[in-house]
Amino acid sequence: MASRLAPWLRVASAMTCVGWGANQFAGLLEVYRGTGHRSEAFVSSAVGVYAAGLIPALLVVAAISNRVDRRTPVRWSVLLSAAGSVLIMAGAEHDWLVLLGRFVAGVATGAVLAPGTAWLMDLSPADSSGTGARRATVALSLGFGGGPLVAGLVAQWSPSPAVLPYTVHLLLAAVTGTLLWSTPVEPARRDACPRAVAGPGRWAGARAVLRQREFLGVVPLTAPWVFGTATTAFAIAPTAVHVATLPIATNAVVTGTTLVAGVGIQPLGKRMEHHARGRTLWVGMALAAVGLLLTAVMFVAPHVWMLFLVAPLLGGAYGLLMVGGLSRVEVLTKPDDRATVNAVFYALTYLGFAAPYLFVLLTQQVVGATTLLGLGTLVAAASALAVVGQRRTPRTEPTG
Known part of the structure; x- marks a missing residue:
């Protein structure tokens, strides 16, 4: 199945998966406020701790992204995104696991932004300016918007609203991870677009x-x-x-x-x-x-x-x-x-x-x-x- 999909589509699906994992929690805030009996301070902290994981990962991975292949950080991002969901699921009765899971989801998102966008640019037509960036924006947006919407709708009619909604993301991670693993890392036009060399200058x-x-x-x-x-x-x-x-x-x-x-x-x-x-x-x-x-x-x-x-x-x-x-x-x-x-x-x-x-x-x-x-x-x-x-x-x- 993976071989039938264009390489850029496989990378885009991975970015959608990470975006989904990042924002699905936003659709479940009422679960944690209501049935979870968490305080508003805890819910707000869980929203914010995501950025605490994302910002350092974003800056570090952006700094080293030209020294490693694109595929490695994107693969790890999908795995970390799935791990974040597992931790949050396990945190149905333990607040610290929810916070840790949100932090890990932030790390996954920060790690995918720069190399994922760059990889899509590498795999997009050289004569079509902005195609790679637009594909990255659409892919992330599908995850950012679809994750909370689907998670919230599943939770509304679920017997276990703090657990079952995350299984949708885990299924998505399994599928996209499989597709991503065999995606070519070197773009056809790599010689035309050499990567910048790291250094003080x-x-x-x-x-x-x-x-x-x-x-x-x-x-x-x-x-x-x-x-x-x-x-x-x-x-x-x-x-x-x-x-x-x-x-x-x-x-x-x-x-x-x-x-x-x-x-x-x-x-x-x-x-x-x-x-x-x-x-x-x-x-x-x-x-x-x-x-x-x-x-x-x-x-x-x-x-x-x-x-x-x-x-x-x-x-x-x-x-x-x-x-x-x-x-x-x-x-x-x-x-x-x-x-x-x-x-x-x-x-x-x-x-x-x-x-x-x-x-x-x-x-x-x-x-x-x-x-x-x-x-x-x-x-x-x-x-x-x-x-x-x-x-x-x-x-x-x-x-x-």
């Missing part, structure tokens, strides 16, 4: 980009909002309302809606960025401000239907901010530096997974939910204005 261009005003003045300001908006939609907003009917399935659909909106708006974001560089970032921050304002209103006047208004707004913000950030990196970098600077950008985006934990910590001890979200709205609006101001600065040529 290799990092000089990336460091120069990271010090540029167009990077420092925009990317650190907007990148954490990428997943900060997404986690607000599926981990914070649902705590404002009580869902009496099908609570797990409702949470899963909200999560799926957020991520689908984020993926669906990206083609529009690319067209916006093509016509006016920087527009996607300030529009994304404006959407974030509106979504946060509506979330704040939910804590005063809670209505379930508002979840399905907040989800696409914050999901759209997530998608536009992702496109805008990657576009900014592409403009500022030369090809040899792009993987390193992209890794830094992704690391900044995943800081947003700390949002639910910080929200719980601050609302329990410092300030009310509505006030905190109102402050977040003001910060998002101010960030949008700051990005508009940056758009008026002269265009910077790629450094390296």
Whole structure:
């Protein structure tokens, strides 16, 4: 069967599998809040600890990805992703195993991003610019969106909602792992696209980009909002309302809606960025401000239907901010530096997974939910204005 599938499709299926394992937990938050009787602080910690595993793995693997073949880290990512699910399943009665499983899932995701994307680029047609990157985006998005949706729907009608949903991912890992094992590692056009040689000079261009005003003045300001908006939609907003009917399935659909909106708006974001560089970032921050304002209103006047208004707004913000950030990196970098600077950008985006934990910590001890979200709205609006101001600065040529 594996030999009948194109090599790029086998690699893409592996990335979907890892994305599925990374985000399936998001569709089960109501399981751990309700039937699992875990505290909101624990649930938020479990969401955030994923980033603690992902960010170091992302930076380390991105740094060494040109010294090893693409297949090795991708294989390990699929295995680690499956291990993460097994640990979370075993943690149905042990909190520390859930946290460890989420950490391992983060490591798996961080390890697959750079080499998986690069491998798809290697296996894609040389005369079709951007094909590999688009395939990687679609593959990960299918996993990020499909995982929580399917897991939540399975859990809603499952006799063991903290265990059985993860078996879907284990089955997917078994199939994709089998397909991946025989995939060729060396691309046909490897001689035309030699890999960069590691060394002190290799990092000089990336460091120069990271010090540029167009990077420092925009990317650190907007990148954490990428997943900060997404986690607000599926981990914070649902705590404002009580869902009496099908609570797990409702949470899963909200999560799926957020991520689908984020993926669906990206083609529009690319067209916006093509016509006016920087527009996607300030529009994304404006959407974030509106979504946060509506979330704040939910804590005063809670209505379930508002979840399905907040989800696409914050999901759209997530998608536009992702496109805008990657576009900014592409403009500022030369090809040899792009993987390193992209890794830094992704690391900044995943800081947003700390949002639910910080929200719980601050609302329990410092300030009310509505006030905190109102402050977040003001910060998002101010960030949008700051990005508009940056758009008026002269265009910077790629450094390296």
